[in-house]
Every structure is written in structure tokens, then in C-alpha cells.
Amino acid sequence: MNAAAALGPYGAYLLAAIVGLCVGSFLNVVIHRVPKMLERGWAEQCAELRGETLPPAPAYNLFVPRSKCPSCQHGITAVENIPVLSWLVLKGRCAACGAAISSRYPLVEVLGAALAMAAVWRFGASWQAVAACVLLWSLAALTFIDFDSQLLPDGLTLPLVWAGLLANLFELFVPLATAVIGAVAGYLSLWLVYWLFKLIRGKEGMGYGDFKLLAALGAWLGWQMLPLIVLMSSVVGAAIGLILIVFKGRDHGVPLAFGPYLAIAGAIALFFGRTLTKMYFA
Numbered sequence: 001m002n003a004a005a006a007l008g009p010y011g012a013y014l015l016a017a018i019v020g021l022c023v024g025s026f027l028n029v030v031i032h033r034v035p036k037m038l039e040r041g042w043a044e045q046c047a048e049l050r051g052e053t054l055p056p057a058p059a060y061n062l063f064v065p066r067s068k069c070p071s072c073q074h075g076i077t078a079v080e081n082i083p084v085l086s087w088l089v090l091k092g093r094c095a096a097c098g099a100a101i102s103s104r105y106p107l108v109e110v111l112g113a114a115l116a117m118a119a120v121w122r123f124g125a126s127w128q129a130v131a132a133c134v135l136l137w138s139l140a141a142l143t144f145i146d147f148d149s150q151l152l153p154d155g156l157t158l159p160l161v162w163a164g165l166l167a168n169l170f171e172l173f174v175p176l177a178t179a180v181i182g183a184v185a186g187y188l189s190l191w192l193v194y195w196l197f198k199l200i201r202g203k204e205g206m207g208y209g210d211f212k213l214l215a216a217l218g219a220w221l222g223w224q225m226l227p228l229i230v231l232m233s234s235v236v237g238a239a240i241g242l243i244l245i246v247f248k249g250r251d252h253g254v255p256l257a258f259g260p261y262l263a264i265a266g267a268i269a270l271f272f273g274r275t276l277t278k279m280y281f282a
Helices: 002-006 008-049 085-089 104-123 127-149 154-169 176-201 208-221 223-248 259-281
Strands: none
Touching (some): 008 104, 008 154, 085 104, 104 127, 104 259, 127 154, 127 208, 127 259, 176 208, 208 223, 208 259, 223 259
16 A cells, blocks of 8 residues: 555556456456356256256356357457457457457446546545455446346355455444444345335345345445435436336336446445435434
């Protein structure tokens, strides 16, 4: 941290941007592969319950195999994998077959950099900023995964709970007792809403991943931020849901991922939660 502080404010922003771009590139891998890894795991579990043995499959995780073009299976080289720059140089197309590469890849990389710079802006060159980056990058990955697959994987949400408690063991954001209560209250609040909705409507209104994500936000930001997070996520979710129904013709009976709105509200609370709370109670 002393070395980062010695770079000065602009140097710290530059360092945050470079690290954020690299992490954003890795987030693209997480967003794409984690749901597929879950599906493979579920298939193996189902086969085991049926007493079957699946044929051997090549290793597939966050590190292997090497990223490939989905159209021609061309292996992405290191030069073709430079965050944002490679996409611009290649004009958004595969170097081998010319197939279009989604603009979401560089956008996620830019988002990773923007979140890191925002953390430095809010917390300075400090361990708070480092911890905030971990939270923000995790929320970004969960947001895109939930949008794509309506999944909030335990492999991301549960470590995020423990990471929040660990960060607040050193009181980086709130006292540890506040963080523990926040984790418990975050989980139980949505768990109760889930069961009330199920008793009244006879169907599930949200997934267990939402409980765990709110528990993680409570562990990071403390129980005092939970009402603000729930309120903001509900308002944003309702507004976007109405827009999708009115302008996109989305069926109101189709489930809407709630995790992204919790994540967005959690990020807002991280940066402006205390200010917004003071404004409300002023």
C-alpha cells in the first residue's frame, strides 16, 4: 500500500485501471465457464444417482482448456487476448475465421477497470480499496451470470460471505459483530420473504442464491445497509421489469433475475450508503 500511495493519485488510478482490465478479462472467463461447469457437475451427480458412469470428458475449469473461438475453434493467443486493445485491433472479429466477437468482452474488461478506479477514488490507495475491488468484481461476475442463466453459484456467493467477514475481522468497513449480524439478517430476511410468497402464491418467488448474495452484502457492509439495499434493488428491479414488459413484450410470468439488482444496489451502498442513509434520516 505504501508503494501504491507513493505513485500519487494519478499513478494509483493508472495501476487500478491496468489491474482492473486484466481482472475484467478473467471475469469474462468466469462468466462464461462457471455455468457450464455447474451443468457438468449436475450431469455427473445425476448419472451417479442413476448408477451410470459418464464417458471420460476433457478437463474443463477456469484455467483449462485455453480459450477458443466458438466458430472455428481457433486457440486465442496471448497477443489476441490483451484486454480491450486486442478487440479493437482485430475490429471485433476472430483473427482466423473473421467471426464476430461480442462487444460484451471489452465492456466487461472496461467495467473491471472502472470499478477498480472507483474503489481507489472512494477509499484511496488502501486495503479498503483492495477489499472493495474484490467485492465489486465478484458482484460484476454474479450480475452477468444471473442475467445469462438465472444462477447465483454457491462457488461465488458463499466465499463472498466469508470474504466479507474476513475483511471486517480487521474492521475495513464495519465492526465484525455488525458484519455477522448483517450476514444472518441478510439471509433470513429474503428467506422469510421466499416462504411468505410461497405460502400465499403457491410458487417460488426467488432462488436461494438471492438469500446468499444478500447475506454476503450484509457481511461486507453491515446490517444497517440491508434496508437500503433491499429498497434500491426492488425499485430498480420493478422499473426494469416494467420496461421489459412494456417495450420488449416480455411475458410477466417469466422469472426475472433479482441478483443483478441486489448487486447494483450493493455497489451503490458501498460508495454512497452512509450518505444516502443520512439524507433519509436528516
